[in-house]
Amino acid sequence: MPTRSLLYKAAFILSIALPAIGHAQASSSIKLGYAKCAHCTPMALTPEYASGVNVEAIGFNTGNDVLTALVSKSIDVAQVTYLHYATALDRGFDLVAISGQINGGSQTLIGNALPVKENDWEGLKKVIADYKKEGKPFRVAASRGNAQDLHMRGSLAAHGIMVDKDVQFVNIPNPSDHVQALRRGEVELVTSVEPFATQIRQANAAKFFAFPYDQAAGRLTNLVVTRSDVIAEKPQAVQETVRAIVKVDERISADKPLWIATIQKYTGLDKAIASDAVENLSPDYKIHRASAVAIARMMFDLKYITKDVSAAVEKNMDYRYLEAATGKPKTELGY
Known part of the structure; x- marks a missing residue:
């Protein structure tokens, strides 16, 4: 039988060891947040491919919700957008970019009844002018704070159309609601995110107008931050x-059926929509420094943020993790 002294010693050692074990478990776990869009849902696969860390992937309705969870310390790592990144830095939040994820995923769609053809910017400007003459607002929808919102504003501005002067901006926070807004005639034009943009087209709620990539952000969309x-x-x-x-x-670059199935699983949309949506998406884990700086400057020019945060955008990029994961120097990873 062990003596009472030995039992006391064992209890003391255990009391020291248990907090250490608890700390080890906490430090080897990550709560990962992502939005429910076509290029965001692959983040749900991350736990399956993680080794040496317990990743809990948590889906949110929008990127704004993900960012809120990160800055409030409800999660540890977040899939957001380059736009969210710049916006958060503008507000003084502590964010560090650690990886890219997937780019693209934007479509600008216009009401079926409007006499505007694909990529006909002059035709669009004429329709907007006609609405002004008639005293009617030309209503443009997006989800404020997501990449498609910035893509839309930049693209319209590049063609001489200002959101704050020529059209009436309508904020629809959840992209899944875009289709109904078009069907109800509440907006004339929308820049939506995949797979909801493809859903709108396949449901004949609107017709394709343009890919809004002709602005400083280009196709850049998703960014992973902590x-x-x-x-x-x-x-x-x-x-x-x-x-x-x-x-x-x-x-997912090599296995599109897996990507399509993942979109279906986490958005509830059918295979035809998911299949078309992935054609407008590009997996890309690089952090694109120069383009991110250009995005920040464009956001400032468009009065989307209150100050020029381009220096902070560059300063808060940490390439160490991508370098270790890929075996490549940061000069090959978007720096």
Whole structure:
């Protein structure tokens, strides 16, 4: 039988060890947030490809919701957009970019009854002018704060159309509601995100007008970010999460049926919509520094943010995790 002294010693050792074990478990886990769009849903696959870290992937309705969860410390890592990144830095939030994810995913669609053909910007400007003459607002919808909103504003501005002067902006927070807004005649034009943009077309709720990539953001869309405290407390978990994101990007690039099935699973939309949506998407884990700076400047010019945060955008990019995950220098990873 062990003596009472030995039992006390064992209890004391256990009391020291248990907090250490608890800390180890916490530091090897990551709560990962993502939005429910076609290029966001592959983040749900991250736990399957993670090694040495317990990743919990949590879906949110919008990128704004994901960003809110990150800055409020409800999650550790977030899939957002380059726009969210610049907006958060403008507001003084602590964000660090650690990976790209998927780009593209935007479509500008116009009401079926309007006499405007595909990519006919002069025709669009004439219709907008006619609405002004008749005293009617030409209503343009997007989800404020997402990449498609910025793509739309930049593209319209590039063609001489200003959202704050020539048209009436309508904010529809959840992109899945765009189709009904068009069907009800509440808006004339929308820039939506995949797969909801493809859903709108296939449902004949509107017709395709243009891909809004002719602006400073180009096709850049998704970015993976974290906070500096997460990096300090869980550096290895962050590393393994980025490694898993790279693996997922490589997998869905080679396996479109998996990507399509993932979109179906997490959006509830059918296979035909998901299949068409992936054609407008490009897996890309690089962090595109120069383009991100250009996006920040465009956002400032469009008065989307209150100050020029281009220096902060560049400063808060951490390529170490991508370099370790890919074996490539940052000069080959978008720097």
